[in-house]
Amino acid sequence: xxxxxxxxxxxxKTMLAALLVRTFSEDTSNLLAIDADPDxxxxxxxxxxxxxxxxxxxxxxxxxRSRSPxxxxxxxxxxxxxxxxxxxxxxxLLEMGRPEGAGCYCAVNHxxxxxxxxxxxxxxxxxxxxxxxxxxxxxxxxQDVDVMxxxxxxxxxxxxxxxxxxxxxxxxxxxxxxxxxxVNRAADDMAEGIKKTLEEAGLKVLGTIPEDRNVLEFDYExxxxxxxxxxxxxxxxxxxxxxxxxxxxxx
Amino acid sequence: xAEIPVDVGMIYEGERIRKNQxxxxxxGPKSKxxxxxxxxxxxxxxxxxxxxxxxxVQELPExxxxxxxxxxxxxxxKLEEDLEGVFERRMHYYFNYIQGFMxxxxxxxxxxxxxxxxxxxxxxFEHIGAAVMDLFKKEYDVIEKMDVTFYTEDxxxxxxxxxxxxxxxxxxxxxxxxxxxxxxxFYGCVLCQSFAPExxxxxxxxxxxxxxxxxxxxxxxAVKVDPKGSLIEIKKGEVLDPVKGEYAGVNELTEKKSGxxxxxxxxxxxxxxxxxxxGCFEAIAFYIPEVDGIGVVHRNFKGxxxxxxxxxxxxxxxxxxxxxxGFAGIAVEYIRSPKFFIADGGHERLVWLPKELKERFYNDLxxxxxxxxxxxxxxTDLDAxxxxxEKVGHPVVSRWQEQAPAAEEKAPxxxxxxxxxxxxxxxxxxxxxxxxxxITITFKNAKIYAEKVIIKRK
Numbered sequence: 001x002x003x004x005x006x007x008x009x010x011x012x013k014t015m016l017a018a019l020l021v022r023t024f025s026e027d028t029s030n031l032l033a034i035d036a037d038p039d040x041x042x043x044x045x046x047x048x049x050x051x052x053x054x055x056x057x058x059x060x061x062x063x064x065r066s067r068s069p070x071x072x073x074x075x076x077x078x079x080x081x082x083x084x085x086x087x088x089x090x091x092x093l094l095e096m097g098r099p100e101g102a103g104c105y106c107a108v109n110h111x112x113x114x115x116x117x118x119x120x121x122x123x124x125x126x127x128x129x130x131x132x133x134x135x136x137x138x139x140x141x142x143q144d145v146d147v148m149x150x151x152x153x154x155x156x157x158x159x160x161x162x163x164x165x166x167x168x169x170x171x172x173x174x175x176x177x178x179x180x181x182x183v184n185r186a187a188d189d190m191a192e193g194i195k196k197t198l199e200e201a202g203l204k205v206l207g208t209i210p211e212d213r214n215v216l217e218f219d220y221e222x223x224x225x226x227x228x229x230x231x232x233x234x235x236x237x238x239x240x241x242x243x244x245x246x247x248x249x250x251x
Numbered sequence: 252x253a254e255i256p257v258d259v260g261m262i263y264e265g266e267r268i269r270k271n272q273x274x275x276x277x278x279g280p281k282s283k284x285x286x287x288x289x290x291x292x293x294x295x296x297x298x299x300x301x302x303x304x305x306x307x308v309q310e311l312p313e314x315x316x317x318x319x320x321x322x323x324x325x326x327x328x329k330l331e332e333d334l335e336g337v338f339e340r341r342m343h344y345y346f347n348y349i350q351g352f353m354x355x356x357x358x359x360x361x362x363x364x365x366x367x368x369x370x371x372x373x374x375x376f377e378h379i380g381a382a383v384m385d386l387f388k389k390e391y392d393v394i395e396k397m398d399v400t401f402y403t404e405d406x407x408x409x410x411x412x413x414x415x416x417x418x419x420x421x422x423x424x425x426x427x428x429x430x431x432x433x434x435x436x437f438y439g440c441v442l443c444q445s446f447a448p449e450x451x452x453x454x455x456x457x458x459x460x461x462x463x464x465x466x467x468x469x470x471x472x473a474v475k476v477d478p479k480g481s482l483i484e485i486k487k488g489e490v491l492d493p494v495k496g497e498y499a500g501v502n503e504l505t506e507k508k509s510g511x512x513x514x515x516x517x518x519x520x521x522x523x524x525x526x527x528x529x530g531c532f533e534a535i536a537f538y539i540p541e542v543d544g545i546g547v548v549h550r551n552f553k554g555x556x557x558x559x560x561x562x563x564x565x566x567x568x569x570x571x572x573x574x575x576x577g578f579a580g581i582a583v584e585y586i587r588s589p590k591f592f593i594a595d596g597g598h599e600r601l602v603w604l605p606k607e608l609k610e611r612f613y614n615d616l617x618x619x620x621x622x623x624x625x626x627x628x629x630x631t632d633l634d635a636x637x638x639x640x641e642k643v644g645h646p647v648v649s650r651w652q653e654q655a656p657a658a659e660e661k662a663p664x665x666x667x668x669x670x671x672x673x674x675x676x677x678x679x680x681x682x683x684x685x686x687x688x689x690i691t692i693t694f695k696n697a698k699i700y701a702e703k704v705i706i707k708r709k
Contacts, residue, residue, distance in 0.1 A: 029271055061464075072472040073464055075343070079356035083280055087270035107442055107464035110481065118265045 001249055002126040004176070007151035008161055009039065012184035015215060015225055016151055017129040018045035019238035021091060022226040030124040031091040034116075038098055042129045043086075046093065047224030052084045053097020058108050073111050081115050092123075145176040146249065149206065154186045154194050163201045178248065180206040182241060187211065207241040209234050255378035257369050258350040259386070268353040268364040275311040275370070277319035277403070279355075279362035284319035284408060285415040286361050288339035296326040298396035301380035305404030308365060308375050319363060320402035320411035321346075325387070327395040336422055338387070340472075345386040349379060358419055359412055376401045426468070429456040431496065431518070431590065438470025439483040439504050443529040443572075450529045450572030451508040453485065453501050457590040458518050461532035463582035483508075495520045495594040513574050520594035521545060525579040530570035532580025534608075536592065537565065540577075541633045542640055544602030544647040545592060549583050552605040554627045557636045583608060587615040599646040603636060620646060 005017040014037070021033045035042035035050075043050045057080040061073075086093040094116070120126045128145070150165050152158035162181050181203045183194050191208040198205050212234035218225055228235045278284025311317055323342065339357070346354035351369025355362040365374070380399035388394055402408045431437075433456065440452040440460055452460045456467045465473075465482070473482040488500030496518030505527075506514040515524040521538050528535070534549035539557060548562045555561050569578045586608065591597055598617050606626040613621055623645040630636035640648055 030269070072466075072469045074469075074472070075340075075357050079360060079362055082267070082355055082362065089271055092269060107440075107460065107462055110442055119267050122265075122267050 001124070001146045002120060002128070003147045003149060003245070004128045004130050004145045005149045005151060006130045006165075008158070011151045011153045011158060012209070013037070013151045014040040014042050014045050014129050015234070016149065016182060016184070016209070016238065016241075017042055017127055018225045019228070019235055020127050020242060021046050022228075022235075023239055023242040024125045024127065025091045028124045029090055030122075032085075032120060032123040032126045033091055033093045034126065034128040035093070035095045037129050037131045038096070039131075040129055043093060043095060044222065045225045046091075047226055048086050048088055048093050050086055050093065050095045053095040054081065054084055054112060055097030057081065057084055058112070061108055073107060074115070077108070077111050078115055081112065081119075146178070147245065148176040148179045150179065150181050151184055152181060153184055154190055159194065159197060162198060162203060166203065178204070180204050180245075182206050183208040185209065185211045206244055207237050209237045209241075255349070255374065255382045256372040257374055257378075259348050259382050260350075261348060263350045263352075264344060264347045266347065266350070266353060268351070268366045272366050272368070273364045274313055274367045275308070275365050276314075276316045277311075277361075277363040277365070279316055279364075282316035282318050283359075283412060284361050284363075285359040285412045286321045286323075286339065286342055286357070287411075287415040287418060288323045288325070288335050288342060289418070290330045290332050290335055291324040291326055293326045293328075293396065296324050296396040297398045299381070299384065300398040301377045302398070302400040303376045304400065304402045304407045307377075307403075308370060308379070309373070311365070311370075311403070317403055318405050318408035319361070320400075320408045320415070321361075322400040322402070322411060322415075323383070323387075323397060324399075325394045325397045327393045329393045333425075335418075336426070338391075341387065341390070342383065345383045346379070348386060349382055352379065359416060429467075431455045431457045432493075434467070435487055437485040437487060437498070437501060438465075438467060438474065439485050439501075439508060440465055440470070440481060441483070441508055442481040443531060444508075446531070447527075447529045447570065447572030449509040449512040450527050451505050452529065453505070453516060453518060453526065455496075455518060457588045458496075458526075459582045459584045459588075461526070461529055461580045461582055463533040463584050492517070492594075495523070496590065497524075509572070512572075516574075517594065519590045519592055521579050521592050522576055522595060524574060525576060526581075527572050527574045528569045528578065528580030529572060530566075530580075532566075532570070533582045533584075534580070534586075535562065535565050535569050536579045536581050538577035539602065539633070539636070542602055542637050542647060543650050544640070544645070545595065545600045546603035547581070547583075547586060547601065547608065548605060549608055552607065552627075554605070555631060557603055557625075557630055557633050559632060583611075586612045596646075602640055602645060602647055603630065 003020065005013050005020070007013045017033070021031065025031045033042060033046060038055075057077070061077065061080070084094060086095075150162050152162040166179060181198055183191065183198070183205065186194055186208040188210060191210070195205045195208060210233045212232055214228055214232040215225065215234050218228060276282070306317075321342065323338075325338065343354050343357060346352055346363065349369075351366035351372070351374065353364040380401065384397045384399060387397060402411050438454045440454060441450075443450055443452070443462075452462075452465075454460050454465055454467055454470050459466050470482050470484075473480060474484050483504065485498075485504050486500045487498045488503070489498070491497040491499055491502070497515065498518075501518070502515050505516050509527070513524075513527055516526055517524050518526060521536055534547050536545055536547045537556070537558070538544075539546055546556060548556045548565065550562055550566075552562055556565065558565070565578075569575060569580055585591060586604075592600060598620050601616075601620065601624055603625045606628055609621075609624055609626050616624070623640070623643040625636055625639045629639045
């Protein structure tokens with residue numbers, strides 16, 4: 001199952017992705033986390049140090065002229081991508097890294113997509129922390145996303161964005177089987193109301209994550225969110241989100 | 252021989268063995284290794300034999316990178332040494348077909364892993380070797396005999412890598428020497444059509460794609476894997492001009508893929524119908540009328556060309572899939588090509604290069620001209636360029652003398668040198684159905700002095 005977590009910047013996208021990595025990796029170590037947001041820090045949030053990104057590979061390939069005439073771009077890139085994947089005991093992590101420079105990336109990106117798509121199939125679960133906004137999805141890293149989760153805060157603007165996403169998604173020709181909304185930092189007494197507003201707009205709400213002091217502290221200290229104590233309200237809600245996802249998709 | 256205790260089949264191709272599923276890592280970035288396929292004499296190859304120099308699979312240290320070499324020899328009456336590279340590439344696939352065996356990269360960069368499950372099932376190199384030989388023989392009748400040697404002992408791997416590298420070098424030299432004339436097909440690439448809808452790149456042995464990423468060999472591999480993909484086989488068809496590099500097949504496909512916008516392409520000339528430019532070419536070749544020579548500027552060069560404009564400005568004018576006489580988006584690698592604008596005089600017409608490129612390709616440029624090509628250190632404007640070329644006696648200088656009397660009589664010949672001064676320009680603005688009402692008038696680096704410009708509505 002491929003899960004993409006999206007939403008505008010600062011809504012808690014990376015937190016949700018990191019906690020999904022934690023909860024899903026308790027069931028299987030055959031999990032790949034992809035950090036596709038150059039402005040976020042999924043590796044830190046899941047406690048992994050990344051040596052090399054796909055962006056680095058892209059630049060290296062364009063710079064290097066050492067390729068022997070008989071070898072193909074695919075042959076060369078496959079090993080580079082493999083080299084980029086951080087393999088931990090609990091899960092694997094791939095960081096897309098910096099955005100493209102000025103050169104031509106058409107051919108390299110095309111091949112990179114093919115390689116990542118192929119390998120994503122070998123994992124039980126792939127969790128992608130996508131770039132903020134939605135425009136990136138037309139040039140996304142993975143062709144077929146099973147579940148798209150849109151994270152929003154409880155602000156009017158956030159909710160309006162979530163409502164618009166459904167329309168945007170069809171316009172951008174993004175294929176996914178299900179689209180869900182997760183509300184983050186919702187005050188307890190407001191959660192039900194927000195949920196109702198979203199559901200009236202035809203959106204499925206997968207969960208409402210409460211404000212969690214532990215998350216604030218961990219972020220402040222730069223500690224991985226995957227180490228949140230079990231009684232953290234945010235983690236507990238993500239556990240429920242995970243259960244609902246598993247039930248809905250039959251995994 | 253015992254049957255291999257794991258599955259073998261195409262479904263395992265691309266199977267990635269993750270660290271926590273892995274028993275042993277062979278070669279790869281943390282160790283060393285190589286693979287080699289050679290055609291050998293019928294008397295040398297011991298059919299079906301598997302030799303292991305060093306520890307076998309079951310004795311490999313768990314979780315540790317091990318040096319690794321694979322050497323396959325094949326014999327057959329119709330086997331040719333030229334095919335070694337193709338067969339060697341098949342090794343990648345066949346090893347991958349084995350469940351629990353991962354194979355990445357090629358040559359002396361191979362990176363393999365054997366899974367815990369495969370080791371538990373009792374797999375040995377004897378099994379792996381036999382399975383790979385079996386796959387080879389099933390696909391290629393021409394292979395009559397085969398044997399395989401695996402190396403896992405440090406010193407033996409070192410020696411094997413040396414031996415393999417010598418073969419790769421010989422093979423590469425042969426491939427680099429491949430000519431457009433040696434093949435019947437080229438490849439067209441339309442990957443960039445999202446940016447330049449009328450652009451198709453033609454890739455021949457002597458013309459790598461403009462982005463520098465796709466060689467003729469890439470094209471050949473890509474159409475096999477994905478015949479309906481962005482890379483398309485072009486049957487060369489009738490050779491319309493062997494020097495300029497004009498082929499009926501290329502013209503036909505270009506016309507089709509450009510929606511009729513471009514119907515003739517010269518692969519190796521900057522005049523007449525030069526190759527179109529996508530937008531993401533690595534470099535631009537530009538004709539400099541004032542010295543009757545060609546300059547090349549690449550994307551990483553931050554200074555200005557002798558035209559007084561930097562790469563970025565020129566790229567903005569050149570790109571978008573248009574065909575623009577006197578300009579062509581190219582890969583920097585094309586500078587090395589023996590066919591480098593051969594119809595226009597080849598490297599002898601090359602008058603200006605950024606220093607970085609000149610240094611990179613110095614040994615590939617003909618001795619007659621390489622010390623005479625100007626860089627930004629010699630000339631940043633046209634006057635300085637002219638003076639420099641004259642001083643060093645660049646081959647283009649002789650063209651000036653030939654052309655000088657003609658130029659006095661009349662404007663320079665149109666085909667060889669786009670007009671620099673024209674007494675009057677009348678542009679027919681009607682009858683352009685493609686433009687659909689819109690009119691495009693483009694002046695590229697033009698110096699036009701007019702007393703009067705009259706635009707009339709008919």
